[in-house]
Amino acid sequence: MAWIEFDHVTKRFEEVVAVNDVSFSVEKGEFFTLLGPSGCGKSTTLRLIAGLEIPTEGRVFIAGKDVTFIPPGQRNVAMVFQNYALYPHMTVYQNIAYPLTVRKVDRKEIDQRVKYVAENLQIHSLLQRYPMEISGGQQQRVALARAIIQTPNAFLLDEPLSNLDAKLRIEARSFLKHLHMELGTTVVYVTHDQAEAMALSSRIAVMDSGNIRQIGTPKEIYDSPADTFVAGFIGNPPMNLLEVEIIGYRVKLEDQLLEVPELVEKLLKPVDGKVTMGIRPEHVKIADRGELKGTVYVVEPLGAEIIITVKLGNQFLKVLTFEEMNISPGDVIGLNLNREKILLFDERGIRIEKRAE
Ligand SMILES: Nc1ncnc2c1ncn2[C@@H]1O[C@H](COP(=O)(O)OP(=O)(O)O)[C@@H](O)[C@H]1O
Ligand SMILES: [Mg+2]
Structure with a gap:
C-alpha cells in the first residue's frame, strides 16, 4: 500500500465542494505536489491529510492505517501552514527547537539540528530574537525550520515559501530539495507556483475547482498535458x-x-x-x-x-x-x-x- 492514500475523498463546506471525489496515492519518500490556482482545494486536501478536516465522503490512509477519523495529534505529520503561527513568547531558537524539546530529545542534538536548519534557511543570526522582532519572510522560515527539524511520517507544507522575495525563495527551494534528498521523508507540498512545483517534485497533481486534472512527473505534465487547463498552467x-x-x-x-x-x-x-x-x-x-x-x-x-x-x-x-x-x-x-x-x-x-x- 502507498504511504499516503486518498480514496474517493470529497469535502463539502455547505454548498461549496472544496475537494471533489479525489483519489491519489503518494509513495514513501516522494515529493508530491498539489499545484493549482487559488481556491482549487489544495489547502483543504492537505488539511484532510493532517486531520484538520474530516472528509464528507471517502477515506484517508497514512502508513497503511485508515486515519479518516483519527485526530491530527496521532497522525505523526508535521505541517507548515500558509498562515503559520509562531509562539510569541519564545525566541526563534526555542520556537524551532520546540517539537524536539517536548519530546525530550538530548540538548546537544537539539542544538545541532536547530543550527543546521537555521543556517540553511538563513535565519541563524536571528536565533535569540522573538517573532515580533523579525520580518514576515523570516517568520515563515522559522515556521518551516520548526517543521523540518522533526522526523514525522510526512511533511505537509502549504505554500511555505510564498512570503519570501524572489532570490530567497529560490535559495530556500534548493535547500528544501536538498534536504528532501538527504532525509528521504515523504513530502506533500502545496503551491500555486508552477516553477516551484516543477523544480521540487517527484510527481505533481494539478488541481482545478476541487478536481485533479492530471497526476504525473514534472516531465509528463510538461510534455503531455492531459488538457488545455494543465497545458495553460505549466510553463513560463x-x-x-x-x-x-x-x-x-x-x-x-x-x-x-x-x-x-x-x-x-x-x-x-x-x-x-x-x-x-x-x-x-x-x-x-x-x-x-x-x-x-x-x-x-x-x-x-x-x-x-x-x-x-x-x-x-x-x-x-x-x-x-x-x-x-x-x-x-x-x-x-x-x-x-x-x-x-x-x-x-x-x-x-x-x-x-x-x-x-
Ligand atoms: N472552512 C471553510 N469553510 C467554507 N469554505 C471553505 C473553507 N475552507 C475552504 N473553503 C472553500 O473551499 C475552496 C477551496 O479552498 P482551499 O482548499 O483553501 O483552496 P486553495 O488552498 O487551493 O486556495 C474555496 O472555495 C474555499 O473558499
Ligand atoms: Mg491554500
Whole structure:
C-alpha cells in the first residue's frame, strides 16, 4: 500500500465542494505536489491529510492505517501552514527547537539540528530574537525550520515559501530539495507556483475547482498535458493554445494553412473541424522562410532569453528564443513549428490521444 492514500475523498463546506471525489496515492519518500490556482482545494486536501478536516465522503490512509477519523495529534505529520503561527513568547531558537524539546530529545542534538536548519534557511543570526522582532519572510522560515527539524511520517507544507522575495525563495527551494534528498521523508507540498512545483517534485497533481486534472512527473505534465487547463498552467510562458481547424491533412490557422500529415495520421480518432492546437513557445522558431507568417506584437528581453509575441490574424503566439535577434514590433516574420511537439485538444479541451509510437 502507498504511504499516503486518498480514496474517493470529497469535502463539502455547505454548498461549496472544496475537494471533489479525489483519489491519489503518494509513495514513501516522494515529493508530491498539489499545484493549482487559488481556491482549487489544495489547502483543504492537505488539511484532510493532517486531520484538520474530516472528509464528507471517502477515506484517508497514512502508513497503511485508515486515519479518516483519527485526530491530527496521532497522525505523526508535521505541517507548515500558509498562515503559520509562531509562539510569541519564545525566541526563534526555542520556537524551532520546540517539537524536539517536548519530546525530550538530548540538548546537544537539539542544538545541532536547530543550527543546521537555521543556517540553511538563513535565519541563524536571528536565533535569540522573538517573532515580533523579525520580518514576515523570516517568520515563515522559522515556521518551516520548526517543521523540518522533526522526523514525522510526512511533511505537509502549504505554500511555505510564498512570503519570501524572489532570490530567497529560490535559495530556500534548493535547500528544501536538498534536504528532501538527504532525509528521504515523504513530502506533500502545496503551491500555486508552477516553477516551484516543477523544480521540487517527484510527481505533481494539478488541481482545478476541487478536481485533479492530471497526476504525473514534472516531465509528463510538461510534455503531455492531459488538457488545455494543465497545458495553460505549466510553463513560463505557458503553452500557446490556438484555435485552429483540421481540414484533411492540414491545419488551418486563421487564414494560413499548415501541412501536418504526420500529426493527423497519429491521431486515435479522426478529427475534422475546430480543435485547439498546443505548442510550447520554445518549440516555435523564427525563420526567414517560415511556413507561417506573423506580425511582431511585442519583444521582451529577459536577459538570457527573449520572449517574442507574434500576432497571427486575431490570435497571439509566443516564441521563446535564446538567440539575439534584430526584430521590432510591426515586423512581419516567418515561423516554423516543431511538428513533433504539436498537441491537439478537442472541443472539451481534452488532449486527443496520439497512437503509441
Ligand atoms: N472552512 C471553510 N469553510 C467554507 N469554505 C471553505 C473553507 N475552507 C475552504 N473553503 C472553500 O473551499 C475552496 C477551496 O479552498 P482551499 O482548499 O483553501 O483552496 P486553495 O488552498 O487551493 O486556495 C474555496 O472555495 C474555499 O473558499
Ligand atoms: Mg491554500
